[in-house]
Amino acid sequence: MDDHECFMGIALDEAGKALRSGEVPVGAVLVSDEGTVLATAHNCPIASCDPTAHAEIAVLRRASRVVGNYRLPGSTLYVTLEPCVMCLGAMIQARIRVLVFGASDPKGGAAGGVVDLTRIQAFNHYMEVIGGVRAAECADLLTGFFRTRRRKEEITGRGTEAAVTGSTRNRLVL
Numbered sequence: 001m002d003d004h005e006c007f008m009g010i011a012l013d014e015a016g017k018a019l020r021s022g023e024v025p026v027g028a029v030l031v032s033d034e035g036t037v038l039a040t041a042h043n044c045p046i047a048s049c050d051p052t053a054h055a056e057i058a059v060l061r062r063a064s065r066v067v068g069n070y071r072l073p074g075s076t077l078y079v080t081l082e083p084c085v086m087c088l089g090a091m092i093q094a095r096i097r098v099l100v101f102g103a104s105d106p107k108g109g110a111a112g113g114v115v116d117l118t119r120i121q122a123f124n125h126y127m128e129v130i131g132g133v134r135a136a137e138c139a140d141l142l143t144g145f146f147r148t149r150r151r152k153e154e155i156t157g158r159g160t161e162a163a164v165t166g167s168t169r170n171r172l173v174l
């Protein structure tokens with residue numbers, strides 16, 4: 001198993017925590033240019049009533065506090081699902097050097113799934129992107145989560161439409 005797969009394993013553990021909390025299972029890890037884990041985080045917008053509480057935003061905030069700098073140049077962000085527009089924007093602000101993601105998100109991804117913000121040369125920051133790392137495991141967590149939730153909704157006869165975000169609903173098709 002190479003370094004990318006190892007660090008994605010930590011992100012998968014974080015996604016598992018989100019799953020056990022009833023959140024869409026997405027996890028992230030921020031690794032310094034020396035290869036040190038600076039922070040880990042998972043998705044928690046439902047519990048925190050915060051549409052910005054994606055795993056990537058949380059891991060950027062934690063890592064920035066750890067190093068005492070809002071810029072994290074040279075660092076690599078690992079996340080189990082291709083980042084959305086908001087998270088990709090935050091990564092550009094933080095000057096993340098490499099983005100490594102697991103499953104692609106054809107309904108919400110901003111690294112090639114719907115748009116590719118990493119390839120816009122007019123931006124003043126270029127990010128290397130590696131997708132598809134342990135993609136099957138990352139995607140299985142998501143499909144399992146939504147399958148279980150659909151089953152629960154069928155049993156109770158009511159949906160959770162009001163409780164989920166547009167982005168979450170988009171991911172129902174994964």
Ligand SMILES: [Zn+2]
Nearest residue numbers: 054083084087
């Ligand atoms: Zn996001």
